[in-house]
Amino acid sequence: MISKDESGSNFIKHLAADLYNICNSTLFKSFGGMVPLLDLFYFYNKKRQMELVSPEELLEACGHFERMGYKARLVSYPNNIKMIE
Helix, strand or coil, rough: CCCHHHHHHHHHHHHHHHHHHHHHHHHHHCCCCEEEEEHHHHHHHHHCCCCCCCCCHHHHHCCCCCCCCCCCHHHHHCCCCCCCC
């Protein structure tokens, strides 16, 4: 787990890498290739226990997946549900 103090201005990029690794290694298998953003938020912060990330930080980090070359993307559905697929 990364902290804001350790990564400084690169916090969001490091957070994106950390989130993608969790999705790819665990959550995609559990959720069938799609992870609701709310579930990722709860799972990630439960794992961190300290220095929790905000919903805004999580959303911004997930928005970097495609730009960083990861095989995942943030998708918004009409009913305002956001998923990682």
